[in-house]
Amino acid sequence: YDPAEGDPVWQIPPGTPFKDLPDYWRCPQCDGDKDQFMVIHE
Secondary structure (H helix, E strand, O other): OOOOOOEOOOOEOOOOOHHHOOOOOEOOOOOOEHHHOOOOOO
16 A cells, blocks of 8 residues: 555545555455555665
8 A cells, every 4th residue: 555646446545544544445456454464664
């Protein structure tokens, strides 16, 4: 998930932080639940 892009599949507007995604959100690429993700620092 890239907050700068949002998620058009789930109608999440750009600028929405990951922590503010709704609980029902799933990754449109891998269908993973929100709680299956981890923070990765670049």
